[in-house]
Amino acid sequence: MDGQGRKSKEYEQKPVEETLSELKVDRTLGLDDKAVSERRSRFGFNEIEEKEEALWHRVFRRFWGPIPWMIEVAAILSAAVQKWEDFSIIFVMLLVNAGLDFMQEHRALNALKTLKQRLSKEVTVRRNGQFVRVPVRELVPGDIVKIRIGDIVPADVQLLDGDYLQIDQSALTGESLPVTRKTGAVAFANTIVKQGEMLAVVLNTGMNTSFSSVVALVAEAQRQERSHFQKMVIQIGNFLIMVTLVLVLLIVMVSLFRHEPLLDIIRFALVLSVAAIPVALPAVLSVTMAVGAMNLAKRQAIVSRLAAIEELAGVDIFCTDKTGTLTKNQMEVANPEVLEGFTEQELFLYAALASRPENNDPVELPIFSYLDTKLKSVDWKSWKQTSFTPFDPVSKRTEADAEKDGHTVHVVKGAPQVVIEMAGLDEARTRKLNDSVNELASKGYRTLGVGVKEGEGMFRMIGLIPLYDPPREDSKQVIDEMHKFGVKVKMVTGDNLAIAREIGGILGLEQKTIRSSQLSGASANELLNLAEVLATAIYRKLKGDVELREAKAFASDVMEQVGKLYDTRLLEREFIHTHESAIVEMIEDVDIFAEVVPEDKYRIVDTLQKGGHIVSMTGDGVNDAPALKKADCGIAVSNATDAARAAADIVLTAPGLSVINAAMQQARLTFARMKSYATFRIAETIRIILFMTLSIVVFNFYPITPLMIILLALLNDIPILAIAYDNSTIHPTPVRWKMQELLIIASSLGLFGVIASFLLFFLLQQYGFSEPMIQTLLFLKLIIAGHSTLYVTRSEGWFWQRPWPSPLLFGATFGTEILGTIFAVYGLFVTPIGWTYALLIWAYALLEFVINDAIKLAVKRVFLQRNHD
Structure with missing residues (x-):
């Protein structure tokens, strides 16, 4: 290997195999411990060196400034008029003030340094032929790493295997849109993976990455917000x-x-x-x-921005993501529905045969969990899959062939409507099943249909498996305590309206719900709906609490004028912007925001801040990062993505939200x-x-x-x-x-x-x-x-x-x-x-x-x- 001075961009001109040869690494084995040790001694740790203020400067700074100058001049004048007792006491006072201030700053800096070390990110790397998790700072050139959605790219890397990655390079280049990178392309340190999963080989680490030059500029200009x-x-x-x-x-x-x-x-x-x-x-x-x-820290909450602790004192609106924050982000089986002629054991056996446990698919894992806990007698492991077709978003199903003791089956698992259609059921049974699916959907369940074809027989539908993401055990208690402390809680989720409303009801949130499209004015009809809400809010604000009928009559008059505006963008400018206070009032009144995108989460936080509120935001995903950064106090929950943790002011390291109330x-x-x-x-x-x-x-x-x-x-x-x-x-x-x-x-x-x-x-x-x-x-x-x-x-x-x-x-x-x-x-x-x-x-x-x-x-x-x- 000819040193690490080569610029990462130059590797884009090289075939992957040539890069691996130059870096002296086998893609199937990775580096061994000896190679890692040699390269670390040569290239150092994979970290950006932070310029710490010199000890002498920190001491000297205590004696420089308006207040120290006043004390020092007073001491000099006391000596000039030979008031030596005064001089001695003033000198002691100067030393005591400087000493106390230095001691407390030193303690605070050490505490923060220790806490941040606990936040060290980890990466999956192949070493000695096996994938292991190691701290990002321990990477060396030549390491084979796995990077996926939500990760911050740990070093400059060249992509080896996988379909593609969508990468947000805004931190490095200022590009507003993510870029797509495929095999052979280079991904740069500290950019954010928005989609995909790939293997990559580390090219440059630490101060040799492209990001280090950006950090050098930021270090000069950065000023901590008060x-x-x-x-x-x-x-x-x-x-x-x-x-x-x-x-x-x-x-x-x-x-x-x-x-x-x-x-x-x-x-x-x-x-x-x-x-x-x-x-x-x-x-x-x-x-x-x-x-x-x-x-x-004793409660396993790590503060990355100390001022955020104080911001929390004034937080009056708490916005929170749903999936992985209020809920476990771990699907569970609800009450299954089995069709006549089949048993619950058969339903889950065939569902398991149409799945693969090694895929760790969040939709399939609850099926295996249900078998392991409630249907232990089902011997699904004795079956052998002879073919497997993974889920296809077009066909909306997973298919597999399996056999045991000469008995063969073709199993299907997927969207209920697809399985119903494949089974060719009569109109009455189709209507009944569709009604069941719709009822489950209204409660927020995601439903799987399961069917089987045995040997040369007919394809038959076996039943429905409803899945849901249950709330964390402490979520309702946390929300109740927040209400008790005068904080209004708002759920902001990308899930559909039915799921959001169902979970919100379980957690004790009021059912005032709105879709993100009603915030963005995406279509004329949705915009007119928003106009009605706004007009009602404006009228109530002007006239006080009046009959809803009067408010709607006023709204109808406003909408008649609004309807004449055919350009929705013009409508947004002329109507929504004019009545910004009414929009704030509307958002204040809504408890659940459903089907939102990252821009919506950011907009909700920003609008509430413009309304004079101090807002906290909690989340775990890449899509939460912009809102976490924008909020007065952003909180990333345990197991949050690197992007969310980097954007947050406080990072929770233990499951659950109860520590937020403690904070x-x-x-x-x-x-x-x-x-x-x-x-x-x-x-x-x-x-x-x-x-x-x-x-x-x-x-x-x-x-x-x-x-x-x-x-x-x-x-x-x-x-x-x-x-x-x-x-x-x-x-x-x-x-x-x-x-x-x-x-x-x-x-x-x-x-x-x-x-x-x-x-x-x-x-x-x-x-x-x-x-x-x-x-x-x-x-x-x-x-x-x-x-x-x-x-x-x-x-x-x-x-x-x-x-x-x-x-x-x-x-x-x-x-x-x-x-x-x-x-x-x-x-x-x-x-x-x-x-x-x-x-x-x-x-x-x-x-x-x-x-x-x-x-x-x-x-x-x-x-x-x-x-x-």
Whole structure:
């Protein structure tokens, strides 16, 4: 083999046998272990090398940016005016903030890396003469692989055996339509197989594939999207930064007007800004997301995009594929119908003789399963097939000849109408059987007809075998729980209307059903039907809930005008586009979408998103991939195709859907924690920055020193991280940011904190405390009252109601409060106050805490009353 540098396209000019010779591989045996080992040492693993950020850069990045710059300048100015205690504490604070942030990012990255390794794809490869499953990364040039519908092509390959493949190359070339590839053609890594199954030989792997150049470009341009949740939290952070900077600027201007030393003013302003700005925001985000991902991993759900956990908190519509997602994708036999003169044993014997177990045909497997479990006495294995004609979509049947002990039969299995016609039944029996088939079809069953010709006798029909794809054991429970949590479930399936409606009924979905053609406007009649639905929806929207008869009369008038539009495309543009809100309303109202294609699934998700909904999509097939990618949170179920897994944000590795509800609850927990943090952070910023600003500007008094501000910020950041592990309430409905309510509650808590601080300040002045003592007492009060605010914001009701705080949060907050108390009592970095005054401050802060909790509930009641009115 002359190296792997040859471009894959050049192999298209070569015959397959010449390629195999050059790669030194036998198509019937594949490579042996020795050859694989040699080639791996030469070419490496079949993977695209990801450029990881260097460790030194990740460390250095913590000291570069607006917030670190502020802390660093404050440290330099403290050294310049020889405030070495301040310098030391600021330096420690800088290291602690950088260390905590680095540690949490490192933990999150390692967690994600470990989880993604569990998602490693596998491929069927021929080695040592046998087909085995190996991870894709272990492929080497010369491997003989089997690729089929739904697979992502694992490397650059040349096709060897099989009819054809239809391949989606859009990821590589941008072509919108799949291309057909036959024996001798080259298929490129990371393209998606849409149809077919073939053997292929691996040409190039890893960084030598054609796809590696695309990855290099993507790596430069790729930017991770922020979730709705993250955008809102960052907006809160920006708001706090702006408020802080405005008030700090006011302090600087007043201090300059009073001719205070410039260096002291700048140093104080920087330190105050550091204390008020939410320095811990990035760390809190990364910790909460990493915790959520790890909790889901324990439930065998792997998160490939961390922000998807947070999106799930607001999901109010859950779209799901049927086959393989809500159902087992494993056909089972229902109650068979046997014609007079035959037995159930004969029906299944002849059905088995017209099948082959090695084909693993999903229609034939339930026949063998039924024989193995319920008709064990039938000795079908003693029969010998002498000929077999596989299913033909034109003749719609499978035929076979079989013999046993000199007795020969010709058996047929296929569409019931075909077998009925072959049997030449009379009109009455034909009508009766057709009625049975139609009734089974209305219930969603797929029915097989079975017939036999014994020796030289007449061909006779034996009976009907109904098949159905049963729901998973947990599907109904999952849907019921989603309804309980305020999420509307919609089934989106390619199956026909009858099957979709039958399964939907079993699973407890309402029977509001629509065909995909009613979405796409495929024909004039279907478009007129859609027009009627839209007109009714528009009328009801304008007039309110009215009699259906009035709505239909209005619809009739609209349809008369619609009927004059003979061009369906014009109709779509002029009518549907004009009334997009009515289309959203119609899709919102439908529970089951049947006979859909991938474009329809994408369109449904997109339309619901345009209607203001946060949408989750679940599926397992190639046809689900576009909708999975489009959804706010795409979820691929276990045994999903590579294409679906690659498009999804969360991949389930265990059968069933119950973990989705667990993920939704985890997301709502995360939301509650972040809402608690946001409310606390706004309240605390107002409490500190407004109190400091009014004290300096109005009373010309610095209530706490720059060193105290630094200690306050340091002691605040430690317990903040523990919020990610707190016990929070799981909200019973999808959650969204109610910014007005959040800002008013947080501002109310902050303003009361300012009032409480000034009241304490006036009391201390009244009783003749010295300025250094007042500063220490205020410093201790701000620590205790600030941490206590966490217990106000974390709870929807009174602070003592469940869920109670986690031990970690309680330990972190109580521990830092004790540490701050020790600083104040014994005079570490501050003027000492002793235990008596420290305990009085504790009592004062706890009284403020109880009043704050009552204020929170009073404000919430006002909002509830306003919403009710």
